[in-house]
Amino acid sequence: MTESTHSTGSGSGASLQEVALIEKDGEPRARDIEIAERLGLSQLRDIRQLIERNRQELETFGALARYGAAPITSGKGRTMEVQEFWLNEEQxxxxxxxxxxxxxxxxxxxxIRTFVAWRRGHLDLPATIDMKAVGGMMKGILAKQLGELLPMMVREQVAEQQHSVVRGVSAGQVLAMAGLGARRGLRGMAPWVSHRLRRFHAQKGAVVRMASLGSSQAYVFDPLVARAWLDEGGRAEIEHKAAERRGQKVLPFVRTPRP
Known part of the structure; x- marks a missing residue:
């Protein structure tokens, strides 16, 4: 919507400030109050009474476009709804x-000069918004964005689930819990412990999960169940196996029943 910088006054049309045209119902329209201002009416809203009195003749050039305006508050505090007319060129x-x-x-x-400028493309009018069209465009945009976002959200959720399974202990960590932090000469102990821990978890009805670290995967054990296994003979089994691996002389391992 553009307006010229001409001053308001009587005389030729070139001396009047151009009305602001708004595109409504597919065509440019001028607001009744702005026309009344240019005409110099003492009571601007009198133009609406003039329009109502000549409605039949005006409607020969098209339906009268009437829209709600900002409500008016009277001196008594009453609020009145206001309807204003937006006239096409002929009207x-x-x-x-x-x-x-x-x-x-x-x-x-x-x-005439203003409407001709619009037809020639010399005026940029703010078109009214077609909410149905906007709704369709928004659906298309949202569908595209969701199509891009959902796979990423799924990947993040999967990653979160994978991260959640590492809230346990690995076989190597269980060895450290048993006092075998340094495992020189004990190659293959972690798989051996892992096998026994899986069996113990199955006996207790506990879940053994898998965790990914790069391209490799490892079993992850419940910390409480792993500690119970150590207390119920697992630590002694580890010590016996470690001594055997290191070539030390060891006594035959006998599981001591828990009291």
């Missing part, structure tokens, strides 16, 4: 003629 020119205002001819010249 605007006719109402300027019917007004019999002293500068009606200048207003008609200004209106």
């Amino acid at each position: 605007a020119l006719l109402i300027a003629t019917l007004s019999r205002a002293p500068n009606a001819s200048a207003v008609r010249a200004m209106l």
Whole structure:
């Protein structure tokens, strides 16, 4: 929506400030109050009474477009709903003629110049929004964004689930819990412990999970169940196996029943 910088006044149409055109219902329209201002009416809203009195003739040039405006609050605090008219080119020119205002001819010249500028593409009008079209566009945009976001969200959720399974202990950590942090000469102990821990978890009805670290995977054990295994003979088994691996002389391992 653009307006010229001409000052308001009587005389030729070139001396009047152009009305601001708004595109409504697919065509440019001028607001009734702005036309009344250019006509110099003392009571601007009188133009609406003039429009109502000549409605039949005006509607020969198309339906009268009427829209809600900002409500008016009276001196008594009452709020009144206001409806304003937005006139197309023919209706605007006719109402300027019917007004019999002293500068009606200048207003008609200004209106002709303004509407012609619009037809020639010299005015940029803010078009009314087609909410149905916007709704369709938004659905398309959202569908595209969801199509891009959902796979990423799924990957993040899967990653979160994978991270959650590492809240346990590995076989190597269980060895450290048994006091075998340094495992020189004990190659293959972790798989041996892992096998026994899986069997113990199955006996207790506990879940053994898998954790990924790069391209490799490892079993992850419940810390409480792993500690119970150590207390119920697992630690002694580890010590016996470690001594055997290191070539030390060891006594035959006998599991001591827990009291």
